[in-house]
């Protein structure tokens with residue numbers, strides 16, 4: 060519960076009143092627009108004046124006291140809130156792998172140029188010099204920018220080797236605070252280093268920074284409208300939580316139909332691994348209930364068909380879906396997912412994709428590279444995937460490490476650079492719900508609808524299935540609903 064809601068409850072309690080749960084949902088929806096404490100005080104006054112003896116504050120009591128423009132929201136029927144959708148970037152439309160021998164060189168050149176143009180926005184960037192211009196042993200300072208070729212973490216220091224096309228440099232990092240920065244760099248990301256070319260002939264790092272995102276206020280919707288973020292359904296697996304998903308559907312269509320929030324849910328975003336696929340990991344057949352990939356999508360479409368058509372659904376592929384595995388991934392091909400393509404409210408996009416809903420910029424990415432980030436950067440765990448997502452935002456790249464577990468296609472252009480700063484960064488893959496904020500961006504790792512498989516048990520992954528994050532696009536507040544229990 061947010062502190063504003065807690066304060067409102069306390070205010071009511073201190074006056075001898077309680078707040079009805081339905082009213083709390085209303086307060087949650089308007090808490091950024093009005094002072095809840097004032098609203099509670101005014102509502103109690105009104106109730107007392109009218110001679111109402113009931114010591115319970117109801118939704119309708121608050122509604123009477125809400126300012127006129129917020130009341131209007133209350134009267135608006137969800138069907139009357141027109142969807143506002145813009146596809147900012149669908150990587151599916153851009154894919155064209157480089158067939159030349161120097162594909163990797165092309166990809167890295169594109170990466171360097173795109174990330175360099177991001178760091179060029181910073182006020183001190185005119186000082187950046189080429190690595191080839193560094194003179195050894197002159198005691199002077201330099202600022203350079205390059206891709207991290209190598210990072211050796213030693214007991215007392217870190218050795219960082221970077222490359223900027225003009226040359227390579229190995230830089231020593233010894234200061235505690237700078238070591239911390241260096242530690243959280245991914246290989247193959249761009250970094251800017253302020254260094255001293257010491258008289259003793261070594262390059263010594265004075266400060267280090269990543270391209271990063273600026274600290275700012277996110278774009279918000281002018282209307283109270285909600286988007287649901289989910290991923291990793293793994294339909295077709297024996298461990299897919301069919302009942303929990305049914306409960307979610309029933310909440311949308313029956314139990315919750317009159318709910319303030321349900322009426323305003325307009326979007327469902329699915330961040331990949333819709334089905335469990337076949338042959339994704341050794342002996343997967345033992346874990347499958349449906350061995351036919353086409354039938355897995357038939358089942359997926361049957362389930363998603365139950366979701367009201369007033370909700371727009373966006374789907375990107377994950378590593379279990381039968382799209383090209385190398386990133387960026389084109390949309391799930393029609394030949395497999397035809398039943399999904401037939402649903403009028405479903406849009407099938409590539410991985411990654413970036414969309415704008417009511418002005419809110421949303422980056423959707425399955426999250427395979429989180430495996431590499433957690434494996435190669437100290438102090439990260441699969442139980443806190445949003446911390447690994449932060450590293451990607453800082454690096455302004457969705458999968459910096461080349462040659463790790465994440466296959467990366469040799470595209471002519473690096474489509475995995477995060478060019479537009481997202482207001483919401485949504486990933487999945489890790490099967491652990493985690494929500495965090497970083498410099499104005501809301502980070503969501505949306506969990507799963509699958510219980511732990513044997514494979515995950517061996518990998519030490521403890522999933523958090525059936526938890527659904529729901530975001531108010533007018534405030535970016537997140538409400539998590541648990542569908543593992545009866546509602």
Ligand code: FE
Nearest residue numbers: 291332377488
């Ligand atoms: Fe998954």
Ligand code: ZN
Nearest residue numbers: 332377378488
């Ligand atoms: Zn996955």
